[in-house]
Amino acid sequence: MQIHETIAGLRAARKAAGRVALVPTMGNLHAGHIALMQQARERADAVIATIFVNRLQFRPDEDFESYPRTFAADCEQLVAAGVDHLFAPDEAEMYPQPQTYHIEPPPEQANILDGAFRPGHFRGVATVVMKLLQIAQPDLALFGKKDYQQLMVIRNMVRDFNLPVEVGAGETVRAADGLALSSRNGYLSAAERAEAPRLYRVLVKLSAAVRGGVRDFARLEREAMAELDEHGWQTDYVALRKKLDLQSASAQDSGLVVLAAARLGSTRLIDNLEL
Numbered sequence: 001m002q003i004h005e006t007i008a009g010l011r012a013a014r015k016a017a018g019r020v021a022l023v024p025t026m027g028n029l030h031a032g033h034i035a036l037m038q039q040a041r042e043r044a045d046a047v048i049a050t051i052f053v054n055r056l057q058f059r060p061d062e063d064f065e066s067y068p069r070t071f072a073a074d075c076e077q078l079v080a081a082g083v084d085h086l087f088a089p090d091e092a093e094m095y096p097q098p099q100t101y102h103i104e105p106p107p108e109q110a111n112i113l114d115g116a117f118r119p120g121h122f123r124g125v126a127t128v129v130m131k132l133l134q135i136a137q138p139d140l141a142l143f144g145k146k147d148y149q150q151l152m153v154i155r156n157m158v159r160d161f162n163l164p165v166e167v168g169a170g171e172t173v174r175a176a177d178g179l180a181l182s183s184r185n186g187y188l189s190a191a192e193r194a195e196a197p198r199l200y201r202v203l204v205k206l207s208a209a210v211r212g213g214v215r216d217f218a219r220l221e222r223e224a225m226a227e228l229d230e231h232g233w234q235t236d237y238v239a240l241r242k243k244l245d246l247q248s249a250s251a252q253d254s255g256l257v258v259l260a261a262a263r264l265g266s267t268r269l270i271d272n273l274e275l
Contacts, residue, residue, distance in 0.1 A: 022140070
């Protein structure tokens with residue numbers, strides 16, 4: 001695997017790479033990331049992974065400084081997964097001067113759900129992904145479904161800007177007890193880790209109710225949030241939405257997804273299930 005710290009170095013390597021799949025990450029890799037790398041390996045001549053902790057998508061009170069950085073271990077996993085190139089720039093390479101141009105997703109997509117609790121987050125995500133797509137110029141870019149709203153924003157950005165890249169999605173990878181794998185799971189204490197799978201179980205229960213014919217979505221959302229809160233969670237939202245644009249769903253709608261975000265101790269977890 002070739003490691004590139006500069007944009008010029010990556011672009012030079014990309015010229016001879018054939019069909020390229022890009023998998024952007026912030027590092028601290030887990031099996032969910034590696035599943036995306038393997039999917040990329042099957043669909044392209046060359047796989048480019050990126051590791052860059054993007055300051056623009058963190059609020060001042062979030063964990064940018066403490067976000068886990070495990071570069072050596074990440075490289076070992078990427079080599080084992082057959083990744084050809086790793087782009088690992090520092091902040092000065094990605095942002096040689098303050099970023100004054102930004103991608104602004106429409107408020108109806110960026111200011112709901114996670115965006116309501118993390119103002120500016122999707123602006124930062126869209127901006128760095130646009131930069132990475134311009135730098136690597138991949139034919140295919142892969143993102144995980146666990147970050148469902150992020151995936152929607154990126155897909156719509158690529159469509160609206162007519163970018164010549166296919167956006168692919170990887171299914172959420174879970175631990176044996178159902179907890180969605182996340183780089184932030186390492187923040188959980190032993191007791192919190194034992195409680196954490198409840199988030200998935202609540203989503204499964206709600207999904208089963210909808211499939212069973214219950215159409216009072218507001219009640220189902222309230223009951224799901226109440227169950228989490230009763231067990232010590234601080235719930236931001238549990239929401240049934242339309243998959244296409246994550247707008248509110250009515251009882252007549254199909255093609256739904258239930259999304260949730262809740263804090264357990266100091267760790268904020270997100271998850272979703274498509275119905």
